[in-house]
């Protein structure tokens with residue numbers, strides 16, 4: 284194959300990104316689309332071009348066509364491929380690929396794990412949540428409503444709050460498909476919730492605090508929306524260095540030290556703060572933790588002092 288044709292083909296940045304991904308793992312078209320966020324028609328076009336140049340090969344597996352690198356060290360173009368692999372990953376493609384491969388691995392091992400007592404965590408979470416009392420729950424930053432739908436299975440009522448009209452539309456469509464009638468939707472900024480919302484037993488803030496400007500102010504709003512003895516659950520990410528999430532996903536904070544949010548919960552008047560974190564997983568740059576806290580029936584001395592100050 285002409286070297287100049289390969290140089291020319293890899294002059295296209297999207298094609299180069301695709302080549303770098305399939306050089307690491309066999310991927311199908313939908314996977315490539317989800318990793319680089321480019322339309323499927325365009326991805327198919329680039330894959331066809333790379334295949335015509337014999338840079339990648341395709342094979343069928345379980346009904347899907349998978350693409351992988353077809354060039355090895357015996358090919359004159361090998362140094363070019365190595366150069367492409369060493370270039371800067373400006374779009375964060377490799378981190379998303381790592382996450383995709385982790386999810387793939389999870390799916391492969393799910394059936395085996397379900398046979399191990401104690402390993403079927405999803406089923407356990409679902410079964411245990413069905414034993415909870417019927418609570419009124421507020422879902423702060425509900426996004427497209429995946430968690431809202433889970434909450435609505437056992438809650439008496441869920442108030443799904445988000446500032447994005449588009450996200451709320453997706454959440455409404457999801458909940459309507461699942462025929463849930465115990466969810467209401469509020470378009471609002473979490474820093475400044477509308478007056479007159481009913482009080483809740485539980486506020487859930489899952490992966491939303493890293494999107495807001497002032498997490499402490501949002502935790503204060505959570506406290507004000509709770510009934511006496513109400514609880515809050517916060518799911519967040521540990522500090523990380525994946526700067527691409529700011530431009531691509533709109534994150535404001537690259538994770539949090541749990542102690543920072545614990546202190547903010549205390550300052551917002553919460554007590555009985557608990558922290559649970561997941562073990563470090565070498566294959567993912569992200570690590571989650573979970574905080575729970577209670578809003579006391581009467582404000583603690585410290586919260587009363589801080590409210591007066």
Ligand SMILES: C[S@@+](CC[C@H](N)C(=O)[O-])C[C@H]1O[C@@H](n2cnc3c(N)ncnc32)[C@H](O)[C@@H]1O
Nearest residue numbers: 424425426445446447450472473489490491494
């Ligand atoms: C990553 S999603 C969380 C989705 C969901 N909670 C979950 O765990 O699957 C973050 C959501 O927070 C919303 N959000 C970010 N800042 C907000 C703000 N200041 N007020 C209200 N919603 C906000 C975004 O619109 C987005 O839908």
